[in-house]
Amino acid sequence: MSVLEGPREEWRRILHEGQPKWVKPDRDRLILGDGREVAEAEATYLPPCEPSKILCIHLNYESRRVEFRAPQQETPTYFQKPITALNSHRGSLIRPSGTKYLNYEGEVAVIIGKPMRNVAREDTWNYLAGFAPGNDVGNQDFRDTDAGSMLRVKGMDGFCPIGPGIVSGVDIRKATLRTYLNGKVVQEGAISEMIFPIDYILADLCRFITLLPGDVIMSGTPKNSRPMNVGDLVEVEVTGLGRLSNRVAEAPAPQHKVGHQPTDTDAVRRVALGSDWVRSEPR
Amino acid sequence: MKLVTFTQGGATRIGVLAGDAIVDLAVAAPQLPREMCAFLAAGAEALAAAKQAASSSSARVALKDVKLEAPILRPPKILAVGLNYKDHIAETGSKTPEVPMIFNKQSTAVTSPHGDIHLPRASEQLDYEGEFAVVIGRYCRHVPKNRAREVIVGYTIANDVSVRDWQRRVPTFTMGKSWDTHCPLGPYITTADEVGDPHALDLKTWVNGELRQSSNTSQLLFNCFDLVEHLSTAFTLEPGDIISTGTPSGVAAAMKPPKWLKAGDVVKVAIEKLGEIENRVIAEPENTPRI
Structure with a gap:
């Protein structure tokens, strides 16, 4: 059955007595498989899937394309986040000491349910476990290195929180995404605004890459991605899916001073500050 | 469909006008x-969803219980046209422009359909300009005039309030056209399907009940579609952009002597099928935020 139809169903994953457990939310309680209950507020969340890969699309909302004055593209391009970037609802987002531009990017995370290879666009919905709010966090201070792969910008530990759970039975194509920073809406975009819809992305990727159950596809962010400060609460809400919350914390700078150091160049600011920087650009 | 932005209970959101009520889209959709x-x-698809939600009888709030805001609180761009009505060109004694004379109003100039207009401390030459405004519904570029309808989501009313001495003492209009509160907008966006021919609408402006401007959008020198083509030749138009198409004759500056707006005056602009906006002029408040 298509993930877009049927009754809404949500599964979350928590750490319970030292073990990962799948639970179903019921108001302020989480119900374990054996019928026991945990207070939602006290639960320790785990990421709601165990992916073999996290694939992400570059620019995919028209509002962000215009914000960055990017040309229209015939076909999309992608990048990867390492599995170690996976994070959960209420997990901390760590900004290394000595860096400045830790940006939020509210996104819809698509979670694969069945192995996918060579699937037509119209059939892709039958292969999904569900959707979750996600945050494609980036440390733009490392924008000047890694030649466009963004390995460190987007790949640091914990830079891919998704959750609180996986939701099926929601027509994601009609939903709206909002990012809140300390309670204030900072991003808002309808999923219908996507340049390349979710079914397009899936069909495109699985022509050559087998997508496996638990794999995560990050589907892009609307305009107004901006840096967060230490202590900020960032929340990504997708209507029908719920709200993912994470707080920004700071960690000591790396112990060993090798390799590329954070930079604060025009190229860094252009991405970190979006149109706030673009508009102030001297002509 | 008539789309509004409104505030009630401390939250600002969008809705659809339904008689003397608003269907709250945050609840209905x-x-x-x-x-x-x-x-x-x-x-x-979102417009269709709103239209469907608007027919629901629940999620309604009475119009009298809300504050109507400008339908677009902070348009990405406010583009305006000088000398675009044949009668206004005549009253100013100007030459008929061969290309549209475009200028910007800053988006911070927007105020609500019944918000106060500030009479600046720095000028006495405050003027009104009732205008027919186009609302852009899509990101677009290089739109030929025969496809302009596809990117226009609807129409609304603007008052292109102007500070004439600041407008005229330098070659560019920016400072004279962009004072805070000098772009009342609204009361709603009437979707294009309800307007039909946008170039057959009566436009009227009153000051304290005295009719000052009376024309029809058929008198536009460059019509809506010409303007969309012209503007999008140069830059991307975005959802929520406003194109204020210019004002007809009857502005205060053209009177002898000019009847500048004074504190206490009430300016009303009405356009057929689009409703009316009415704004009171007040002295620029002392508590205007400043450095």
């Missing part, structure tokens, strides 16, 4: 964006 530009960017 919670999956839709709550800010007008994001809503417009969501395209035809």
Whole structure:
């Protein structure tokens, strides 16, 4: 059955007595498989899937394309986040000491349910476990290195929180995404605004890459991605899916001073500050 | 469909006008964006969802219980046209422009359909300009005039309030056209399907009940579609952009002597099928935020 139809169903994953457990939310309680209950507020969340890969699309909302004055593209391009970037609802987002531009990017995370290879666009919905709010966090201070792969910008530990759970039975194509920073809406975009819809992305990727159950596809962010400060609460809400919350914390700078150091160049600011920087650009 | 932005109970959101009530889209269609530009960017499907939600009898709030805001609180761009009505060109004694004379109003100039207009401390030459305004519904570029309808989501009323001495003492209009509160907008966006021919609408402006401007959008030198083509030749138009198409004759500056707006005056602009906006002029408040 298509993930877009049927009754809404949500599964979350928590750490319970030292073990990962799948639970179903019921108001302020989480119900374990054996019928026991945990207070939602006290639960320790785990990421709601165990992916073999996290694939992400570059620019995919028209509002962000215009914000960055990017040309229209015939076909999309992608990048990867390492599995170690996976994070959960209420997990901390760590900004290394000595860096400045830790940006939020509210996104819809698509979670694969069945192995996918060579699937037509119209059939892709039958292969999904569900959707979750996600945050494609980036440390733009490392924008000047890694030649466009963004390995460190987007790949640091914990830079891919998704959750609180996986939701099926929601027509994601009609939903709206909002990012809140300390309670204030900072991003808002309808999923219908996507340049390349979710079914397009899936069909495109699985022509050559087998997508496996638990794999995560990050589907892009609307305009107004901006840096967060230490202590900020960032929340990504997708209507029908719920709200993912994470707080920004700071960690000591790396112990060993090798390799590329954070930079604060025009190229860094252009991405970190979006149109706030673009508009102030001297002509 | 008449789309509004309104505030009630401390929250600002969008809705659809239904007689003397507003259908609150945050309740009737919670999956839709709550800010007008994001809503417009969501395209035809979101408009259809809003239209469907608007027919529901629940999720209604009485119009008298809300504050109507400018339908677009902070348009990405406010583009305006000087000398675009044949009668206004005559009254100013200007030459008929061969290309549209475009200028910007800053987006911070927007105020609500019944908000106060500030009489600046720095000028006494405050003037009104009732205008027919186009609302852009899509990101677009290089739109030929025969396809302009596809990117116009609807129409609204603007008052292109002007500070004439600041406008005229330098070659560019920017400072004279962009004072805070000098772009009352609204009261709603009437979608294009309800307007029909946009170039057959009566436009009237009154000051304290005295009719000052009376014309029809058929008198536009460059019509809506010409303007969309012209502007989008140069830059991207975005959902929520406003194109204020210019004002007809009858502005205060053309009177002898000029009847500048004074504190206490009430300016009303009405356009057929689009409703009316009415704004009181007050002295620029002492508590205007400043450095």
